Amino acid sequence: MKALDGIKVLDFTHVQSGPTCTQLLAWFGADVIKVERPGVGDATRKQLVDVPGADSLYFTMLNHNKRSIELDSKNETGKEVLTRLIEECDVLVENFAPGALDRMGFSWENIQKINPKIIMASIKGFGPGKYADCKVYENVAQCAGGSASTTGFRDGPPLVTGAQIGDSGTGLHLCLGIVTALFQREKTGRGQKVTAAMQDSVLNLARVKLRDQQRLATGPLTEYSQFGEGIPFGEATPRAGNDSGGGQPGRILKCKGWEQDPNAYTYFIIQAAIWEKVCDVIGEPDWKTKDGFAKPKDRLDKLNQIFDRIEKWTMTKSKFEVMDICNPHDIPVGPILSMKEIAEDEGLYATGTLVRVAHPKRGEYISVGNPIKLSDSPSEVTRSPLLGEHTREILSSVLGYSGAELDRVLASGAVGEAK
Numbered sequence: 001m002k003a004l005d006g007i008k009v010l011d012f013t014h015v016q017s018g019p020t021c022t023q024l025l026a027w028f029g030a031d032v033i034k035v036e037r038p039g040v041g042d043a044t045r046k047q048l049v050d051v052p053g054a055d056s057l058y059f060t061m062l063n064h065n066k067r068s069i070e071l072d073s074k075n076e077t078g079k080e081v082l083t084r085l086i087e088e089c090d091v092l093v094e095n096f097a098p099g100a101l102d103r104m105g106f107s108w109e110n111i112q113k114i115n116p117k118i119i120m121a122s123i124k125g126f127g128p129g130k131y132a133d134c135k136v137y138e139n140v141a142q143c144a145g146g147s148a149s150t151t152g153f154r155d156g157p158p159l160v161t162g163a164q165i166g167d168s169g170t171g172l173h174l175c176l177g178i179v180t181a182l183f184q185r186e187k188t189g190r191g192q193k194v195t196a197a198m199q200d201s202v203l204n205l206a207r208v209k210l211r212d213q214q215r216l217a218t219g220p221l222t223e224y225s226q227f228g229e230g231i232p233f234g235e236a237t238p239r240a241g242n243d244s245g246g247g248q249p250g251r252i253l254k255c256k257g258w259e260q261d262p263n264a265y266t267y268f269i270i271q272a273a274i275w276e277k278v279c280d281v282i283g284e285p286d287w288k289t290k291d292g293f294a295k296p297k298d299r300l301d302k303l304n305q306i307f308d309r310i311e312k313w314t315m316t317k318s319k320f321e322v323m324d325i326c327n328p329h330d331i332p333v334g335p336i337l338s339m340k341e342i343a344e345d346e347g348l349y350a351t352g353t354l355v356r357v358a359h360p361k362r363g364e365y366i367s368v369g370n371p372i373k374l375s376d377s378p379s380e381v382t383r384s385p386l387l388g389e390h391t392r393e394i395l396s397s398v399l400g401y402s403g404a405e406l407d408r409v410l411a412s413g414a415v416g417e418a419k
């Protein structure tokens with residue numbers, strides 16, 4: 001049995017944020033029915049295509065374990081089928097532009113009337129307020145949520161990060177809201193509306209930077225490298241390069257081979273508890289007791305000198321050797337892993353974090369499996385559906401259409417060329 005066995009999800013999502021959420025629900029065992037526009041489908045099916053004629057990796061990697069029904073929600077018969085789906089499902093998830101669902105005739109009020117037990121979950125770029133009507137994509141959310149202004153180096157422009165904290169980050173937040181609402185429904189019998197705005201989710205993930213914003217009022221942020229360098233702080237949380245957010249001095253340092261390999265680097269943290277071990281490892285035992293070096297506070301204005309010295313040592317070792325040497329001493333280091341190295345890590349396949357998936361049109365590809373492991377509800381990753389692959393199956397087995405009724409729907413133009 002899977003944790004969400006028996007839960008039916010009407011998946012009205014597209015692109016990345018919503019599909020991330022419904023993919024997780026599918027991995028936890030929900031029956032996720034992806035509703036797609038006939039003949040077109042989720043736009044990502046045709047974005048960044050690498051194998052002509054096959055769904056893109058963008059689509060396949062975000063839509064595992066789902067079923068696909070083609071349905072024109074603006075066609076009268078399409079509306080009838082959608083209404084039946086709302087009656088049957090426990091959860092409706094959508095991430096259309098603001099107002100799109102209302103324009104289809106399916107406002108929250110109408111949806112509740114159709115099925116008072118349904119949980120309706122929405123992702124929008126912004127919450128209520130002056131930007132509520134904006135369409136939003138990943139990088140816009142990273143900028144509006146405070147991440148970009150606090151990422152990068154002080155003397156460079158704001159930076160977005162490759163981790164999709166706006167899209168996938170919001171999908172994760174929404175997923176938690178949905179299972180929480182399902183839990184509450186167990187007691188109340190009622191559905192509810194769940195919303196997650198991308199700006200809010202990014203801000204939640206950037207919460208330590210808002211912490212620092214408030215700390216600025218009482219003095220400089222001493223753990224930021226710029227403090228030790230004597231550079232005054234401005235009014236807003238600055239960009240901190242690769243400083244660690246937790247208050248322990250940390251940097252990214254070159255390792256052996258950095259001249260050729262753009263990822264021959266390691267993260268290196270020198271927290272107080274292991275300072276003496278660091279001194280021994282890099283061959284500076286005198287620094288353990290030397291004035292200006294022995295105490296964490298006294299080291300703050302010497303971090304460049306200290307990290308330069310540590311880097312001289314790390315440059316003599318590979319990033320993996322640095323890890324092998326430092327780990328037994330509890331010195332926190334981390335190799336900068338390339339996506340190539342990650343894709344080749346058999347240990348990640350053994351845990352199901354990476355999976356090899358067979359696909360009829362593109363052959364085998366690699367994907368990220370479910371990163372959340374439940375001991376009683378293991379996830380098996382199955383391939384994403386072809387467009388409309390399950391239209392007929394869903395109409396008959398989920399909605400009970402048969403005979404002339406089924407023929408009427410199939411001929412109505414509402415469900416495309418049903419497979």
Ligand SMILES: CC(C)(COP(=O)(O)OP(=O)(O)OC[C@H]1O[C@@H](n2cnc3c(N)ncnc32)[C@H](O)[C@@H]1OP(=O)(O)O)[C@@H](O)C(=O)NCCC(=O)NCCS
Nearest residue numbers: 015016017036037071072073095096097100124125135136
């Ligand atoms: C992502 C986003 C910017 C894409 O915008 P878009 O490509 O213009 O797509 P929209 O959501 O506006 O939908 C376009 C139209 O398709 C229609 N449509 C979608 N599925 C349909 C279906 N099955 N049948 C008929 N019409 C359909 C919508 O009703 C809408 O029509 P309308 O503009 O007449 O109301 C926008 O959906 C958005 O801001 N979403 C919320 C935030 C978000 O999730 N962003 C991140 C995405 S990773």
